[in-house]
Amino acid sequence: MMRFSRLPRLVTWTLGIFFALATIAPLPYAIVLPGEAQNIFKGVITFKDLKNYPATGRIDLMSIRVTNPDTWIFGPEIVYSWISGDRAVYPKSAIYPPGVTAEEESKQAKEDMVNSQDKAIVAAVNYLQAHPEIMASTKAAGVERAQLLDTTKIKFKVGETGGPSGGLVFSIGLVELLTEQDLLDGRHIAGTGTITERGVVGAIGGINEKIMSAKKVGATLFFAPVDSAEEISNVPDGIKVVTVATLAQAINYLERSGR
Secondary structure, three states: OOOOOOOHHHHHHHHHHHHHHHHHHHOOOOEEEEEEEEOOOOEEEEEEEOOOOOOOOOOOOOOOEEEOOOOOOHHHHHHHHHHHHOOEEEEHHHHHOOOOHHHHHHHHHHHHHHHHHHHHHHHHHHHHHHHHOOOOOOOOHHHHHOOOOOHEEEEOOOOOOOOOOOOHHHHHHHHHHHOOOOOOOOEEEEEEOOOOOOOOOEOOOOOOHHHHHHHHOOOOEEEHHHHHHOOOOOOOOEEEEEEEEEEHHHHHHHHHHOO
């Protein structure tokens, strides 16, 4: 039988003070929470003198909420976030560059969003011009329509959402609206991922929070970047996550899986 002695009083007090300070001292962490879902077919995309077709489904732009870089997080809030099913805790340095302010971060997020939209437009146009057969009922008509595509005739208007992660969703939405083929076929989908002008999809943060938000608003299919696949965990029942490396892969999946 092993007997344990009580801790010396000084050690007990020291530990007590340590844990007390841990609950009131600000800590360098950031908390990520699920954000809102925005249907990009509702007032987000506008065309000028470009023939387009109404979508029968819905595609959502997903967002996350992150404590801003000027906010200090306290111990109890971190503990609550760790045990909560819809929050994630990260070192602040993993989310924000050192020394960045909330104002600087907001400005950068808006710039990233505009850049993402510009790339999404080019990626969609490039895809359609490379695959004109899906633009019309005949290939000849599709080629003719593809030649008329002009990136300057496409605009986005997205509220307060910022960051580059909407690129893939924007491109899929444009391909859906600019083609006679009904890619969504009445489905409610969502997704996230950066995109290049060549249609390459890049990794993003907050992937699990975005999937959770998509499920809550009724999406049944979620496109995610291949490079974020290892971070995906605990996918809710009722939503299928498909990882893609390119816009072409996402469009091909929609074509093959339509009802």
